[in-house]
Amino acid sequence: MELYFNWNAVCALKVVLCLAEKGVDWTPRHIVLGKFEQLEPGYLAINPAGVVPALVHDGHVILESSVILEYLEDAFPDFALRPAAAADRARMRWWMRQVDDIVHPSVRPISFARFVAPRAKALSEAERAAMLSRTPKKEIADLWDRAAGAPFSDEEIGRYLTSIRKVLISMEEQLRGSRWLAGDMLSLGDIAMAPYFRRFEQLGVTSLWSELPAVSSWWQQMRARPAYAALDRLRLQYAPADHPAA
Amino acid sequence: MELYFNWNAVCALKVVLCLAEKGVDWTPRHIVLGKFEQLEPGYLAINPAGVVPALVHDGHVILESSVILEYLEDAFPDFALRPAAAADRARMRWWMRQVDDIVHPSVRPISFARFVAPRAKALSEAERAAMLSRTPKKEIADLWDRAAGAPFSDEEIGRYLTSIRKVLISMEEQLRGSRWLAGDMLSLGDIAMAPYFRRFEQLGVTSLWSELPAVSSWWQQMRARPAYAALDRLRLQYAPADHPAA
Numbered sequence: 365m366e367l368y369f370n371w372n373a374v375c376a377l378k379v380v381l382c383l384a385e386k387g388v389d390w391t392p393r394h395i396v397l398g399k400f401e402q403l404e405p406g407y408l409a410i411n412p413a414g415v416v417p418a419l420v421h422d423g424h425v426i427l428e429s430s431v432i433l434e435y436l437e438d439a440f441p442d443f444a445l446r447p448a449a450a451a452d453r454a455r456m457r458w459w460m461r462q463v464d465d466i467v468h469p470s471v472r473p474i475s476f477a478r479f480v481a482p483r484a485k486a487l488s489e490a491e492r493a494a495m496l497s498r499t500p501k502k503e504i505a506d507l508w509d510r511a512a513g514a515p516f517s518d519e520e521i522g523r524y525l526t527s528i529r530k531v532l533i534s535m536e537e538q539l540r541g542s543r544w545l546a547g548d549m550l551s552l553g554d555i556a557m558a559p560y561f562r563r564f565e566q567l568g569v570t571s572l573w574s575e576l577p578a579v580s581s582w583w584q585q586m587r588a589r590p591a592y593a594a595l596d597r598l599r600l601q602y603a604p605a606d607h608p609a610a
Numbered sequence: 611m612e613l614y615f616n617w618n619a620v621c622a623l624k625v626v627l628c629l630a631e632k633g634v635d636w637t638p639r640h641i642v643l644g645k646f647e648q649l650e651p652g653y654l655a656i657n658p659a660g661v662v663p664a665l666v667h668d669g670h671v672i673l674e675s676s677v678i679l680e681y682l683e684d685a686f687p688d689f690a691l692r693p694a695a696a697a698d699r700a701r702m703r704w705w706m707r708q709v710d711d712i713v714h715p716s717v718r719p720i721s722f723a724r725f726v727a728p729r730a731k732a733l734s735e736a737e738r739a740a741m742l743s744r745t746p747k748k749e750i751a752d753l754w755d756r757a758a759g760a761p762f763s764d765e766e767i768g769r770y771l772t773s774i775r776k777v778l779i780s781m782e783e784q785l786r787g788s789r790w791l792a793g794d795m796l797s798l799g800d801i802a803m804a805p806y807f808r809r810f811e812q813l814g815v816t817s818l819w820s821e822l823p824a825v826s827s828w829w830q831q832m833r834a835r836p837a838y839a840a841l842d843r844l845r846l847q848y849a850p851a852d853h854p855a856a
Contacts, residue, residue, distance in 0.1 A: 424697040431703040438696035450684035451670040457677040 368393040368410065368418040370402075371602035374468070375429040376417035377559035377595055382436050384591035385555065386443045394602050398483065403498040414500045430460050433552045445552050455538075456546035459553035462531050467560050469503075470524040474567055476507045477516040484512035525569065532573050539578035543585075558586045562595065614639040614656065614664040616648075617848035620714070621675040622663035623805035623841055628682050630837035631801065632689045640848050644729065649744045660746045676706050679798045691798050702792035705799035708777050713806050716770040720813055722753045723762040730758035771815065778819050785824035789831075796835075804832045808841065 367383070367390045369376035383390050395401045395416050402414050411418040411427055419426040419435070426435045437446045447453055476484075484492065492512055499505040510516065535557075538545055545553040561583050564572060573579040586592065613629070613636045615622035629636050641647045641662050648660050657664040657673055665672040665681070672681045683692045693699055722730075730738065738758055745751040756762065781803075784791055791799035807829050810818060819825040832838065 422697070424700070426697070426700045426704075428704055428707050431700050431707060434703055435696055435700040438699050450681055451668070451672070453684050454670070454672045454677050454681040457680055458672075458674055461674050461677060 365389070366391045366393050366420040368395055368407065368416055368420075369598075370395050370397050370416050371598040371606060373397065373416045374471070374559040374563050375415070377562070377598075378429045378556050379417045379419065379432050379436070380594055380598065381558060381591060382433050382445065382552065382555050384594035385445060385550070385589070386436065386440050388436070388440050392598075394605070396606050398606050400495055400498075403495065408500070412500060414498075415504070430464055430556065433460070433555065437552065445550060445555060447546050447549055447551055449547075452547045452551075456551040456553040459545045460556045462534070463556045463560065466527055466531050467557070470527040471560060471563055471567075473507060473510070473516060474521055474524055474569075475563065476511045477521060478567060480508070481511040481515070484508055487512065525572065528564075528569075529572055532576055532579055535579050535582070536573075536576040539582050544582070554582075554586060558583075558592070559595070561586070611635070612637045612639050612666040614641055614653065614662055614666075615844075616641050616643050616662050617844040617852060619643065619662045620717070620805040620809050621661070623808070624675045624802050625663045625665065625678050625682070626840055626844065627804060627837060628679050628691065628798065628801050630840035631691060631796070631835070632682060632686050634682070634686050638844075640851070642852050644852050646741055646744075649741065654746070658746060660744075661750070676710055676798075676802065679706070679801065683798065691796060691801060693792050693795055693797055695793075698793045698797075702797040702799040705791045706802045708780070709802045709806065712773055712777050713803070716773040717806060717809055717813075719753060719756070719762060720767055720770055720815075721809065722757045723767065724813060726754070727757040727761070730754055733758065771818065774810075775818055778822055778825055781828070782819075782822040782824050785828050790828070800828075800832060804829075804838070805841070807832070 365388070367376075367379060369380060369392065371394065395407060397416075401407060402411075402416060407418075408414055410420070410425055413427070417429055417432060419432045421435075421439065426432050434446075437444070447456060487495070492508070496505045496508060499508070535545065542548060544550050545557065564570060573583070611634070613622075613625060615626060615638065617640065641653060643662075647653060648657075648662060653664075654660055656666065656671055659673070663675055663678060665678050667681075667685065672678050680692075683690070693702060733741070738754070742751045742754060745754070781791065788794060790796050791803065810816060819829070
C-alpha cells in the first residue's frame, strides 16, 4: 500500500494517523508541495485534482481523505475506528463533515496567509501564472492569487476563526457527555479532527480552546496516543526536503 | 421515523429516494421554504443549520444528507445500497463527494438565479434583512443577497455549468464500464446524484448530457425505477402549499 502525502498537509495526516492507529504498514510517497510535485503529470495521473493524499492499494486508487478513512475501515476492520451502532456512526460522520465543510475551508486561508503568502510573493508573475494554469482546483488557484496579491485582512481572518470557534464549542458540548466525538470509543471523527488541532498549534491560535476544558482534555489525550508520534516522525524526516531553501 | 424535507430540495430528495428504494415507511414533515419555515425556532431546535433534510429516528436526530444515507444503510441493511467490496464502497463515496463538493455548490447559484431571485427581489429591504439575520448558513445568506442585488452574469452561470459538465464527463467514463456509478449494483452514489438530474431538467440544461450516451441511459434507468415516482407524488402533494401565491 502506497500513500502519497505531505508531512504537513492536514488531509493527508488524517490518513497517516488512521494507518498508525490501525498498525497497518504503508510505503511513503512524499510529495514536495514547495516544488509543486502535486502538479506533475505523473501525480496528476494518480490524482487529477492535484492534491494529497492519494492511497494506492491492491491496484485501486482511493481519493478524498474522508473516503480513504472509510476505505481503511472496510479493508482493515481490525482495531475498529467505526462504532457499531448506526446512530454513533452517524455522529462520527457528522463530525467528519464538520471537519471537511467548516474547519478545513476556514483554516486553509489562514494557513495560506501565514505560510504560503511569502512563497507566493517570491514567485515571478510568469512562474505564478504557469503554476496556476496547471492547478486543477479553482479554490486553490484563487487562494494562491489572493496570497500573492491582496493580503487577508484581520477582519477576514477573524471571521474564519469565528467559524472554527463555533465548531469547537459544539465539540465541547459533545465531549462533556462522551470521551470521544462519537461516543466512548476513538473513531474516524477524532482522527479527522486531530491534524487540524496540530495546525492550530502551528498557527498559534490555541486560545481557541483554552477555555474549553473538555476539548483541551480531548486534545491532550489525542496527542498522547502512541499513533500520534507518527506525525512527528514524518516531520523530522520530510520537512527539510520540503523546504530546500532552508 | 420522521423526515423534515421540502418537495423540491435536492438534498432532501436524496433521502426520499433512498427510503423509497428501501421500502422504509416514514412520516412526512414538509418544510415550506417559501415561508422560511426552516428558520423557525422549532425547526432550528432540530437542525441548527436551518436547512432540510433532518431525519428523526428512535430519538436520534440525523443531519446532513450524505450522513443520513449512510445511516439508513446501517439501520436498514435490507435491500442494500452499499456494495460489499471495499474498493466499490470507496467509489460510491467518491461519487457522493462529487455531488456534495462540486455538483451541489455549482447548481445552487443557478437555482437561486432562476427560482429565488424573483422572490428575493419581492421582499422589502427590512424583510430581507430580518430573514438574513436568522439564516445560520453564511453561504445561503450570501446567495440571497446576490439573488436580490447583483444578477448572476451569463459568464458566471457558464462557469458553474462547466464544473457540472466535467463531473458528467467523469460519469460517462465510469458508466461506459459499469451499469451504475459504483459498479453493477445501484448504490447511494446513484441515489445522491439522481435528484440533481431532476433539477437540471427543471433548469432546462439537459443539453449537458445530450451527447453522453452512457449518462443518458443511466438517467433513463434511474427515473424509470418505481422508487423515483415518490418524488413526483411529493410534488403533486406539496408544491401547491409551497407556493401559496400561485
